[in-house]
Amino acid sequence: MKATIHQPQYFPYPGFFHKLSLSDVFVIMDDAQYDKRFTNRNKIMATNGWTWLTVPINKDHKFSPNSQVEINNDLSWRDVHWKKIYHSYANTIYFKKYEHFFKSIYEKEWQSLFELNFETLKKVIDFLGINIKIIKSSELNVTGASTTKLVNLCKAVGADTYVSGTGGRNYMDENLFGKNNIRLEYQNYTAKPYPQRLAYSFTPDLSIIDMLVNVGPDCMKVISDSDVSLAPIVN
Numbered sequence: 001m002k003a004t005i006h007q008p009q010y011f012p013y014p015g016f017f018h019k020l021s022l023s024d025v026f027v028i029m030d031d032a033q034y035d036k037r038f039t040n041r042n043k044i045m046a047t048n049g050w051t052w053l054t055v056p057i058n059k060d061h062k063f064s065p066n067s068q069v070e071i072n073n074d075l076s077w078r079d080v081h082w083k084k085i086y087h088s089y090a091n092t093i094y095f096k097k098y099e100h101f102f103k104s105i106y107e108k109e110w111q112s113l114f115e116l117n118f119e120t121l122k123k124v125i126d127f128l129g130i131n132i133k134i135i136k137s138s139e140l141n142v143t144g145a146s147t148t149k150l151v152n153l154c155k156a157v158g159a160d161t162y163v164s165g166t167g168g169r170n171y172m173d174e175n176l177f178g179k180n181n182i183r184l185e186y187q188n189y190t191a192k193p194y195p196q197r198l199a200y201s202f203t204p205d206l207s208i209i210d211m212l213v214n215v216g217p218d219c220m221k222v223i224s225d226s227d228v229s230l231a232p233i234v235n
Contacts, residue, residue, distance in 0.1 A: 002185070003027060003159035005137070005150055008066055008117035009038045010055055011124070011207040015189040018223045019165060021130050022187060025157045028121070030067040030114050031138040039066065040113055042207035045198045046088050050206060053081050057113055067138065069113040082106040085209065092197045094216030098127070102209075124208055128220050147173040151180050161185060192222050 004023040008030065009016060020026055034057075041054040056072040071077075085102055089095045101123060110116040125132065140156040142149060150172070154162050161183040164172065168186065177184040191204035194215050211219050 001159045002161040002163050003154050003157055004163040005153055007035050010040050011042045011209050013205045014211050014223045018189045019187045020132050023163045025133045027135050027137050027153050029137045031065050034066050034069045044207050044209055066114045071110050071113050078106040089213040092213040095213045147176045154182050192225050194222050
């Protein structure tokens with residue numbers, strides 16, 4: 001069984017879903033500390049290049065676990081996000097297919113950033129046809145830090161293989177996986193060009209929103225055109 005473990009993100013880039021497509025179990029880290037990079041924001045295409053969609057958070061929660069981070073609804077972010085998406089993508093070939101979904105997201109007043117990310121992630125996984133079990137890390141009662149926690153989470157879900165992003169090479173103790181009889185695979189993802197409305201040339205690694213409305217049901221054909229590489233086996 002293959003597992004991947006990741007922080008929740010706001011409408012992640014296609015590579016996020018590529019990694020999920022390689023796995024059987026996705027452990028979403030609701031009890032890890034909030035990470036400001038992509039947990040509450042991502043990029044879409046606009047008339048003058050890409051632009052951020054950022055969900056404002058309660059600043060007092062920026063060092064809190066993901067599950068405890070509240071959205072700052074004093075700011076009209078939902079209306080801003082919907083208008084940006086609509087103005088950028090209303091004329092794309094597949095916008096109508098997903099319009100109701102986006103409208104329903106921005107018509108709801110979310111309180112929890114994690115719940116917003118969790119619900120949108122599950123829906124996009126369904127759109128893409130990825131068959132994967134999703135488990136919140138808080139449900140596993142696992143201790144440890146860094147690589148030790150990853151290993152313990154793999155054990156908790158019965159995984160014998162861990163699928164990591166390439167960035168994992170920079171901080172993980174690869175030997176620790178081998179010592180615990182867990183195979184380590186690295187995702188080998190390269191963004192493949194697809195038609196993008198408003199783009200003068202292909203802009204990689206935008207939010208999955210961009211690919212959905214431009215490519216529709218063929219998203220996984222584009223995403224899956226990558227593979228994995230194996231870490232050295234260490235016993």
